[in-house]
Amino acid sequence: MRSPSLIHQSTKIAGFGLFFALFQVAHAAPPEEIVAQIESLSSDSYLRRENATEALLKSGPAAIEPLVEVLERGDLETTQRAIGILQSMAMERPILEGESEHPKLARPNPNEPDAWETLLMLSTMGGSRGERATMAVEEITQVRRAQTIQTLSLQEAYIGVKEFVYGATSNLQRVVEITGAYQGDDSLLELLRWIDKVEFARIEGPAIRKGVLKGVTQMPDLKTLSLLYGEIDLETMKVIGDLDSIDHLEFRYVPLNDELLDAIATLPIRISLTLNGTDLSSDQVDALRQTLPGLNIEFKRGGFLGVRCNDSFNECIIQSVVEGSGAEVAGLLPNDVIIRANGEPIRKFADLQAVINTRDPGQNIRIGYRRHNVEYETDAKLGKLTEPN
Structure with missing residues (x-):
């Protein structure tokens, strides 16, 4: 877990996303400046590459299409930085649009390119851009999955x-x-x-x-x-x-x-x-x-006896009895062999299921069984199938 509270992290992301969107509206870079910054991603100067990366992040969705174009001809350094920028843009978006009082500000124009959708598209392609995009998609998914599990579990x-x-x-x-x-x-x-x-x-x-x-x-x-x-x-x-x-x-x-x-x-x-x-x-x-x-x-029909048996055997041998079920109340035990149900011969577990499936919850069923080579009979009241705790 990357932080003590992924919800707190999500809130910070949402808050930054709102700030980022407002900043975008007021400081959208012109197309020629975006192109120039993209060219700087392959500069020999580390500082210039870093400044270009920061500037492109601030440009937001307007930089997405130019970044995709440069991936078709970019070197490894440019590819890594372009994918990294798209990954950062995708993570800056709130996990839910409704986390902000002004959700549309997180993406001012729904017709604009979306970084997450762009990464998904790139991940289907070959070469280094496809590999890098796949890694970015996996990393984003891991973070979002953890955020989702914690959010919904609460x-x-x-x-x-x-x-x-x-x-x-x-x-x-x-x-x-x-x-x-x-x-x-x-x-x-x-x-x-x-x-x-x-x-x-x-x-x-x-x-x-x-x-x-x-x-x-x-x-x-x-x-x-x-x-x-x-x-x-x-x-x-x-x-x-x-x-x-x-x-x-x-x-x-x-x-x-x-x-x-x-x-x-x-x-x-x-x-x-x-x-x-x-x-x-x-x-x-x-x-x-x-x-x-x-x-x-x-x-x-919904009737449930409450025994578990191995259907691969040629006998209906009880492996376990569900606690509180009609079978337990009727006195059935593991290793008992069920031989009859309402007069029908039972040779396999499927035979027993076929009889029970025709009965409703609340109905009684007559069970003939063998224990230590001695035959017995008992009445069991069928219940309903419930999920184990």
Whole structure:
């Protein structure tokens, strides 16, 4: 961490950005002076190179296009300094436009060139300019990512490693999680555009709303999105449709109807859709499957027993029992072998899941199991699938 408080650092950057913009308006250098300063970047005099660098920084966006032009013919010294100037310009901009009472002053003309966008463009090119621009982009992203994590964490958003449940699997993943505990303004979540290399996001309860979803969908590497324990309306659903694609989408204990199903049919889902405890009927889901024949749709009524088993075995051996679940209350233990569920023979964990998936939370299920080669039966009350703490 570069300083004790990245928020304080961000505030300083925003404040300097406002001062920098005001200075620009009053002291914009003429084009010929900018060109002369750029030529001085390759001077034999170190002091002259330093003065030229400082002057170009003060010129702001007006210097961006001339700097890009010189990169096409510049030597290594000029390339390093030109990229460094663009990097400094990008970092001087406030992390959020709204951090200033006069946000437009941070970029007086939205049609002017932008240093960050310019660096992104240059990073796709070859040669030393592409390499230097890539390094600058990575450094800026690291700082912005750290600022974002600290800023949003103070507002009770979670960004970090956590167990993530999707469908029937549960793994430790890097996740973004927004729940009803989130205290910030929804617009603050636009900062999530700086959270790269995180593929999983979870939105829960009252946080399932348009503003939150708009922020979460800014995540550049988002692939799996779970919406849990809340309600969704058509306008919020449309935000998902603004994505280029989403690999996996889950609705868990989120009521859906025909209108929302029609909207789901238009979403850019690539691989799988999980519908768990959504109050939908089998007929409604079958109709959706016909509309989306290439999509893997997993449909569950929402009942949850609370056992974890290895699905690769030819027996349904309990590996662990979820604390407080119906399975624990019913007396099931690790290493028990489930052999029947509501009279249906169980040979693998998938067989047990198939039976449970047809049951609602609150329903009882009769479990036959074997312990130390002795068979027993017990009744278990199904609950709801919750996220591990």
